[in-house]
Amino acid sequence: MKQLGLKTVADEMLSEMSGITRASENTLEAYLRDIKEFVNFCSEKEINSIDRVSERTIRHFIIRLNENESTKSTISRKLSSLRRLFLFAIKNGYIEKNPIRRVSNPRIRRKIPEIINVDSYLEIFSLVDKNNVDKKIEVKEAKQIKAIFELLYGCALRVSELCSLDAGDVDFHGMSIRVLGKGSKVRVVPLGSKSAEVLKDYLGTLSAKSHSVPLFVDENGERITRHYIYRLVKSYLKDITDIKKKSPHILRHSAATHMLDNEADIMAVKEILGHENLSTTQIYTHVSVERLKKSYKKAHPKS
Secondary structure, eight states: OOOOBHHHHHHHHHHHHHHTSOOOHHHHHHHHHHHHHHHHHHHHTTOOBGGGOOHHHHHHHHHHHHHTTOOHHHHHHHHHHHHHHHHHHHHTTSOSSOTTTTOOOOOOOOOOOOOOOHHHHHHHHHHHHHHHHTTSSOHHHHHHHHHHHHHHHHSOOOHHHHHTOBGGGEETTTTEEEEEOGGGOEEEEEOOHHHHHHHHHHHTTOSOOOTTSBSSBOTTSSBOOHHHHHHHHHHHHTTTOOOSOOOTHHHHHHHHHHHHHTTOOHHHHHHHHTOSSHHHHHHHHHHHHHHHHHHHHHHOTTO
């Protein structure tokens, strides 16, 4: 069997992910980071060809990650990247035995996601209006900010999905949005009447009417980035909630929880969120139950 460098095989796999399976840019970057770290670790141990990687090598790598205080979820993600690498190597005949076959992920206790309530969400719009009145932001920017929040919460979009939207992805006639989700999978998300109203108000400020133009742009006229969204959401959430993690995902978590609180069908919520597995959606049922328990303890005289 021909000896192949670990980095060479990794580059081949990433090239296939980019060209054939058409993985998203964020997915490719994550795999690149994880596998590069492992390649560098192996290089330190003078293990440069893929057929020299053993189960022991991988277990030593996990020890290094623990020493560096990596979280269990981070270790699990890195091991998933390595699993894909070694499966690729076996499929292409570069190795005969899979060294990661008997290495399991660390057990992770799934955290209940934090959320905000509907009143807090509506407060964001009041803050945007106040910033507009105080001349901190222009009318056009205020309308864009409202539209961004409305899609993050009203349509429960991921940040990457929001950033990739073009004007033509919004269908007011069908009251839906075409979304490019994880793994380059396209799904259609329902657009509520309130969300449609906010979006129409924002689209009226756009000079270019082409369907292919980015739906949201920054001050330089470039498509908005993940960093832009994270900064924007954090700047508003810090004034309306004391939850620890003030990320855009809070709005997606909140939307899913509120839908289930209002007796939405869990399979429908799964489709809206673009989840592969129902178990991922079911975490929001636990959020609803936990909120119910808190309300009970707070209000019931026998609690």
